[in-house]
Each structure stands twice: as C-alpha cells, then as structure tokens.
Amino acid sequence: MSILEKYRSTYVPELPYIFREFGARVGIIEDDATDTQDLEDLIRTSFTHTVNNPRVSFRKNNAPASKRLTVGVIFSGGQASGGHNVIAGLFDGLKSLNVENRLLGFRNGPDGLLSNDNFEITKEILTEYRNTGGFDLIGSGRTKLESHEQFDRVEASCRASGINAIVVIGGDDSNTNAGVLAEYFLAKNAGIQVVGCPKTIDGDLKNEWIEISFGFDTASKVFSGLIGNLCRDALSAKKYWHFVKLMGRSASHVTLECALQTHANISLISEEVSDKKQTLEEIVRYVSDIVAKRAANGMNYGIALIPEGLIEFIPEMKTLIAELNDLLAVNSELSDVLAAARTESDVTSTGLTAESAAAYFALPPSIRMQLVLDRDPHGNVQVSKIETENLLIQKVQEQLMRMEASGTYCGKFSGQNHFYGYEGRCAAPSNFDATYCYVLGFTGATLIGGGLTAYIASARNLSASVKDWEPLGIPIPSLMNVERRHGKNKPVIRKALVELDGAPFEYFAARRDRWAMEDHYCSPGGIQYFGNKEISDQTTITLGLENGCVIE
C-alpha cells in the first residue's frame, strides 16, 4: 500500500440523505411508469417481463431486515476508477439490509461467472481496497454474456453458490446483456435478480436518468492534469506542437472535457467531424491553418487534442476500414498485397473501391501498415492501435510544406505525439468517483433488497451536495434503442455521443477560436484528494454545464 492509499483508506464516502438513517432498508417508490410508447417493437417483444417496469426511487422506512441474501458481483470490460467502491457500497448496503447477507466476487469478469470461480468478499478483505483504483480485487474480463447456453451456465453457478442476485458493473453492452439475462431468468422463473451499474471512462453511458458513468471524472482529470502540464511546457519552450490522442473510442466526451479543462488550442470532436462529413483533408487543413496563423504571430507551439476513435468518424476512412474488414475477413493474405501496393490499381485489384484506394494512399506509409497488418483475431482493423496523432502530425507537416511553398506559411513545426488512456483507468478514484461509486453500489443493494431485477443503479442531482443526491433504479429496457449488430437488429442501450446542440459542446464551440489563437491555457494539475473541497470535490465541467451550472 502506498502512503496515499494508506491515507485514502480512511476516506468515508458520504451517503445521500435517504440512506443516512436506515441504510438500504428503505421503501421503494414506483415513479411514473416508464413511457414504452416510444420504444421500438423489438424492444417490447424482447423484454416482455421487464419492459413495463417503472423507474423507482426510495423513501426512508425502517423496514425489517431482509431475508438472508447472497449476491454475486462481476466487473465487465475495461477498468474505470471507483470500481472497488461500488463493491464497498454494495457490501455495506447489503449488510445494512441484513448483517448475514453475503457478497461473492466472481473472478476475471463474466468468465468467473460462467465457471463459478468466486470467493466471499469480507469486511477484512475490503479494507485494503476501499477508495483504491483498479479492478484487481476480483479482476475483469471482456467475455460477452449473450447466449442462452451461457445464461444457463450462469444460473448453474448461482445455484451452486446459493446466489439470489448478480450485480454487473459494466458499460453499455454489459448492462444491455445484464438486462437480457434478467429477462431470461424471469422467463424461466429462475429466481435470480440482475442489477447493473454504469461504468465507463468514455462517458458514453449516460442519459436523462444517468447523469454520468463512473470513472469518467477520474480519467478526464488525470488526462487534463497531464495536458495542462504540456500547455505550460509548450508555453515555456515555445517550440513544440503536442498532439495528444485521448482514450474514448466511440464518443469524444473525454476529449471535450479535457478541452474545457485545459483550453487546448485545438480539440477535434468526432461527432462534429461525422456530422459535417469532414474529410481527412479538411481536418488537416483546419489544423494546419491554425498552426500557420499562430506561426504568423510568432507562436510556433500549441496543443491539439484528438479523440481515439476519430478516424472511424471520417467518412472516407470509415468506408475504407469497413471494406478492409470485409476483405481481410475473407482473405487474410490480401493484407500483404495491400502492404506492398505501390499504385492505386495495385489496391483496387484486391477488391477495394477506387474511393477507398485513394483514401488508403492519402495515408502515410506507416499508418497504412498499421491498417492492414495490425488486425485482431477476427481479421478486423485494430482502430485503437492506429496512431491517429502521428497521422495528423505527418499530414499537417506535408500541408505546411505546401503552404510554405505557396507563401501562406512561415514558421517551424515540431510535433510531439502522446496517447493517454491506460494511465487514466486505474488511478485512485477522485472524491467524486469514490463517493458516486459507493452510492451506486449502495443503491444496487437497495434495488436487490427491494426484489427488483433488470434495473440499473443510478443517482441524480449530482451537482448538488451528496446529501441531496437522488438514488434511483432505472429499468434497463427503457434505455434501449435498436441497432444493427453483426447484420441483425438488436435492442441495446443507447450510446450517448457528444450532442452538438448540448451545453458542453456549445460552450466549447463559442470559445474555441479564441483558445486557438490566444493562449488561455489552464493547468488543473493532478487529482487532489485532500484540502479545500473546491479543489478536491469538484466534478467535471461537462456535468456542470449539462446540469445548468454557470462555469466561470
């Protein structure tokens, strides 16, 4: 245990008012029935047992101890700070329902649930994990629980271990599958509840009822701290352009939050690129123009933020990647042909369209190799391994050379590439995430105590002080839409992309031209766990703006 962890272990997250007196022994209030009219037919027919569940909130009620429960918990998918506190809140909540309740942790994610690999999480074990980062108490995994055969194995594990309820701590897909599993268990009258918990540093599991997913606050603070340091460095050395790629594959929330925190000169937002159908060339020109204008003012330095998934949102790149995936899935040897291709006709001979061949050749050779040679076991291009930050540095450099030749640029350009991702997933959770996660876990226990299934634990009013947070249970089907997956329509929880008419983006869009040309850098520093609450307890600017708070 580090010294920080030693001191953090004594941090006691607050609980909302509703849980303060009798813990999770509260009354369940069925709020207005969720409006299922807008839900697509496939959702209604897929979730006949759970689609009409109402949202629930809670009222103080010193209910008698619940019957004795045994609950299983898994992490599913990538790490996010605060996971251990979800487990701590769940544990404390369950104990407040009945001191004899037990919590079993399944090892390494869904696999542990399938193979019934679990151990009892005790107060003693938990002590050294409270308020720590990481998922290492029980581990995580990426196996998807989707098939009936898997569901039956999960049921068998639960029977073998006497489990009454499962808590799935995961992102949109994992919570979708938790909903499917809950429905399946109801249909076959298995008597096992399933409750979900919204986790993802990407921030794309949110909606009217879930204000934020846990881990987003901590990760965006870790990244913003580093970017703020780079801003100071750029301003001091005055000779580097730092291109920073930020984790967050499908949505640009992390990049947007970091932009709001640091006032970087350039921040690309994938959703805008997609909306405006910007080509790679247009993006390169946008960046190069800012570099050139700053150079004209004697400022040969700057900071550019790039969302990890950008390349997938550029129309011609999206098409190219889709074509490559189709092509290489069938004939993997074509990757070598493509790697060696020297002309566009070499490329079209493999079956790629002329448009995609042109898009392919617009990329620097090193990026082309990443596209065709680094593929996952299913033959898919590994988008997360494409060094988009280097791609942009190289393309901007080429564009600047053209501009120099035509007399529209005079300056020096030296690009430095960075990628921040893994280092933000397992930091010790910020005070916000430590508390939010604890409340989510506690709410999960409350939902289980109330006999509910197919619910996600949530809490609203998060911009207020913790005592006024409003814990909730949200029926999973109510969060779904229908998407095309592997050639089939599937009900899945709707992913929250950055809304271009939302308050955070509008705040950014109104300031970005000024941030591009003047240096309004802000260096928020690393996460502070102690000291004045103004420093240690504030959550993200994104959440503040979404909740109507006035920033600055």
Place this chain on the structure above:
Amino acid sequence: MSILEKYRSTYVPELPYIFREFGARVGIIEDDATDTQDLEDLIRTSFTHTVNNPRVSFRKNNAPASKRLTVGVIFSGGQASGGHNVIAGLFDGLKSLNVENRLLGFRNGPDGLLSNDNFEITKEILTEYRNTGGFDLIGSGRTKLESHEQFDRVEASCRASGINAIVVIGGDDSNTNAGVLAEYFLAKNAGIQVVGCPKTIDGDLKNEWIEISFGFDTASKVFSGLIGNLCRDALSAKKYWHFVKLMGRSASHVTLECALQTHANISLISEEVSDKKQTLEEIVRYVSDIVAKRAANGMNYGIALIPEGLIEFIPEMKTLIAELNDLLAVNSELSDVLAAARTESDVTSTGLTAESAAAYFALPPSIRMQLVLDRDPHGNVQVSKIETENLLIQKVQEQLMRMEASGTYCGKFSGQNHFYGYEGRCAAPSNFDATYCYVLGFTGATLIGGGLTAYIASARNLSASVKDWEPLGIPIPSLMNVERRHGKNKPVIRKALVELDGAPFEYFAARRDRWAMEDHYCSPGGIQYFGNKEISDQTTITLGLENGCVIE
C-alpha cells in the same frame, strides 16, 4: 489560473533557520578551502581566478542593507518544476538585502541575455507565478553561451541595463558555462558576478555538495503516479505488458526512482548495461525470460521501465550511432542508401563496419528508419526520438516466438508502449521542489549579496526538516572534470550517473528479482499538495537512501 493554482498561490515555502531572521543579510563563512589537488591541470589553468575559491556557508548577522543591486536571471535548457520559485526566492532574497534591489528577467534563455531582451520582475508580476510549474514567466532557450564574442555581448547587455550580477538557472552544461563566464568577467575585470542554480529533471547534476537538482522530485512523482496507475491496470486486466520509456537521457536516475516508487517488474538501468557491456540481445533475453517465467505462473502481464538513453549505453549501438553520425555528417545522402539497404553488404558499402552493419540489421525496420532518417541539423542521430520502448516490444516478441518454438515459453504477450517526459517537466512543483527552489533562489541572492561569483547555490541536509537545511555556495570549478567534447579536452561539471555501488541502486538490485516475479506493485498516485505532510512533503526515495534514511 486553475483552481489548484489559485490555492497554491498562497503556499509560502519555509526558509532554513539561517535565513529566518534577517533574510539574505547573513554573514559569509568561508568553509575549508576546496581541495584543488585532485583537479586536473586544465581546470586549474582554465579557472585561475576562481579555482581556489572556498565553499561558503552562512551565519546569522544583521548586516546593513547592501548597496543597490540590479540582478539579471535566465533559464537555460529544458523545463523543470519549480523554476518560478527560484525566481521568487531570488526576488525575496534580493529585497531582503535592500528593498531597492531590482530583478530583471531575460526572455527565452541565453538569447535574451545576448540581445538584452529583458523586463523588470515586480512583486505584482511574481504573484501569479509563485508555486506554478513551467518557465513561462521569462521563457527558456538552448543557446549555449560559450564564446568570448558571446560573453562580450552579455557584458554589453549588462552594462546597458546596469546589471551587477547574473543568475543562470540551468543544468550541468549551463552551469559549466556560467563558471566560464564568471572567470572571463573576472579576468577582464568586468565587475559582473555570475551565480548558478542546479536544475534538471534528469537528476544528474548532483554530487557531494548538491544533494539533488530541482525538478527531479516533481517529475519522478508525476511519472511514478502514472506508472502506479498502469500497475493497477495491468493487475486488473491481466493481459498487457506496458513498456514505459522515461525521460532522462544520460543518466537513469528517473527510471531508478520510478522503480523504487512503483516496484515495476522490470527496470533497465543504462549505467548497469554499460558497466556489464550488455548487448541488445542480452537485454532482450533478460526481459523475455521474465515475461516467460511470469507466463508460466499464469501472469501474462507486467510493467517494464526503460530509460530514454538506453540505446546509447548498449556498446554495439553506441558504436553504430557514432559511426552513423560520422558518416552522415560527411555525406547525408547515405541515409537513403541505408534506409533502402537489404543486405549487410549494402550497409558496409556505405563505410559502416561489419559489426555495425550487423547491429543495424538486428533492429526492426521501423527503428532502422528512425536511426538513419530522423537526424538533427548537425546530421546527428536523434537518440531521443528512437522509440526504444517499441524496439524492445518487437525484439521481445521475436524472442518469445523463438522460445515458443523451442518449448520454453507458453503464453500471450501484448505490449503497450508509453513515453513519459514532457508531462513531467512543468507540473506544479511538489512541496519539496517549491520549497527547495525557493531556498536555492534565496541562497543565490545571498551569494550575490556577499559579492561572490562562479558559485552554485545549494542546500544540504535535505532529508531533515526545512529549518535545518544548510544553504551553501559551491565554487563551480570544484565540481569539474575534464571531458572530450568535439574532439577537444574541456573542463565541465561532472555528470552524476547512477552509481552501481550507491545505496539507491543496491536497494533496487536486492529486490528486483522479487519484484519481477511477484506483484509488489505500489501506486503512489499523483502529487498531493495538501493534507498530511507524510503524503505531501516527502521527497524522493533516492535522496532518502543516499542520506542514509531507512526506507520501509
């Protein structure tokens, strides 16, 4: 200003006891004359006016106000956290000597001194820079002040601005040149003092009299925080090997400190590689064996730390780089020939030796391209741009495939590369660096007030509480040795490499095998500026071990 910076601006660094009553108005104590017997002749003949200066310390003495002084200050070289506090300490120290003293900041490093580009640093301007990271108050630069022609321009600038003394905040080379400039000014009776201040995140400007250079504490804490997060992530996901390259070109102090802080599984130390004359192949085998042994225990994950300059310490690579530098300086077109080379004879035809041709072909193609195509304006290989972390990932992967074929490895290896450097140079200084820098600046003012020149400001006893720190002035020539530079012998300040018989390395060496195989990860978290002093005020483990403190 960020919220953190707002709160940090009120932090008041403590001063050692000696400065607490009368500020910089203290008496100078000439300590035992520095022992010049061991100094090489070239140093004695090069520094006839300053080589016999004694080390000095201070005694309380309410001396009258000094004559009115105007002092100039520059940053020289790369950023290091705390630079602004050196200026703050210098300012406050000068004002304590005489409230009419003035401090001029020269813009953008040595260039500002050459062109007399300066402005007066006032109390008001300083207010928003106290305890902040970065050098942006006055900027920095890498121009070397070496020639008599430059020295005369510096003198002219000083005359024009009425400057009595210059403070150079820089690394070993900048302080060397400060010493040369001081000697030159004495020889021509210019009446301008020169005082240096030990700055570098690399930590290689230290010796018997300078316990640590400023910036090292903050940078190694930023990096250790991130590495600690990766440790948690590796332990949670259990499927990645993170290879982390760390800034610190000539010495591995940063990597060693990060190893001591985080207990990473593998930490390569350049000085040991050089001492043992380890080949790239041997290093790759050392890493691969640990990967394989962990895999045999079901641990397909880990953390490896790699010093930035490693490749220069591997004998055959050092030779290859030296040959390439010589070759390409004369005939730059050979870089294209080398890039296109397919056989060793293609390579030897350029003039490289057979040994270097073999070393060249042992490298993956992408690294070969970085060696021959990325060169600085002098034609030199840009060692800092070589992705040594990727080189090792690729070579380890190849070695593991061979081991798999021979049945000595069974596992999965997925490497993730990271480079931490720029983000550690400009973080808000840790409490240690904020205080140490302030004391260094204050000591600089004291030396100037005492009429001294060719001195470096220092403070010893840094493992004690601040009141017991011992400020000192160290004559610059006493720190020198003679090195070969550009084909000529030159007296320069001796660079402090990691000592293989020093306490920090021995502590590491005694534990590394255990850290390699078991998971003793420690996650120190980001820098804490507030809260319990045990968290916020501790300095590096390296310094603690060097000062004989008991760790753990």
